[in-house]
Amino acid sequence: MLDYKNRIMEIHVQLGISDNYASQHGLVLQWEETHLVDIGEDIFQRPQQLSEQASARWQVMKSQAKKDGVLLGVVSAFRSVDAQTKIIQKKLDQGQALTKILKINAAPGYSEHHTGCALDITTPGCAALSESFESTEAFDWLRENAREYSFLLSYPRKNSFGIAYEPWHWAYHEC
Numbered sequence: 001m002l003d004y005k006n007r008i009m010e011i012h013v014q015l016g017i018s019d020n021y022a023s024q025h026g027l028v029l030q031w032e033e034t035h036l037v038d039i040g041e042d043i044f045q046r047p048q049q050l051s052e053q054a055s056a057r058w059q060v061m062k063s064q065a066k067k068d069g070v071l072l073g074v075v076s077a078f079r080s081v082d083a084q085t086k087i088i089q090k091k092l093d094q095g096q097a098l099t100k101i102l103k104i105n106a107a108p109g110y111s112e113h114h115t116g117c118a119l120d121i122t123t124p125g126c127a128a129l130s131e132s133f134e135s136t137e138a139f140d141w142l143r144e145n146a147r148e149y150s151f152l153l154s155y156p157r158k159n160s161f162g163i164a165y166e167p168w169h170w171a172y173h174e175c
């Protein structure tokens with residue numbers, strides 16, 4: 001655990017993320033899951049993975065949604081600390097301001113995607129990672145039913161973490 005914390009701190013120093021990032025945003029360190037299972041491809045045909053438990057519940061939830069006439073697709077599931085670091089580094093290289101980036105992307109070590117329990121969900125006809133997801137039947141279905149499968153919306157409108165509203169981002173909460 002200490003090694004992990006140190007690794008994250010080193011990455012933050014490299015990216016120029018301030019020491020008080022976590023306390024400022026009220027975010028807790030997210031463990032990086034190492035035992036992952038394949039959940040098939042996302043909507044861009046990239047293989048995706050989740051933790052074993054989250055995967056099992058996701059499959060059950062997705063098939064129940066389908067029975068109800070709602071198609072749920074994956075945009076992104078597990079993401080490693082290294083992958084998160086690369087995303088942020090790339091945006092910095094493109095000249096984006098760090099404060100702006102951190103409103104959209106959690107700092108490495110603080111993304112729920114590290115745990116293998118978070119999923120970005122979409123549905124046919126909706127652009128991936130778009131706020132318009134909230135007006136889809138899929139979102140209505142999730143709002144009604146996801147809790148039953150222990151999936152919760154992580155970043156509602158005006159959340160306390162200073163993270164933009166993400167109607168597509170759901171996390172399994174038995175991890």
Ligand SMILES: [Zn+2]
Pocket residue numbers: 113118119120168169170
């Ligand atoms: Zn997400």
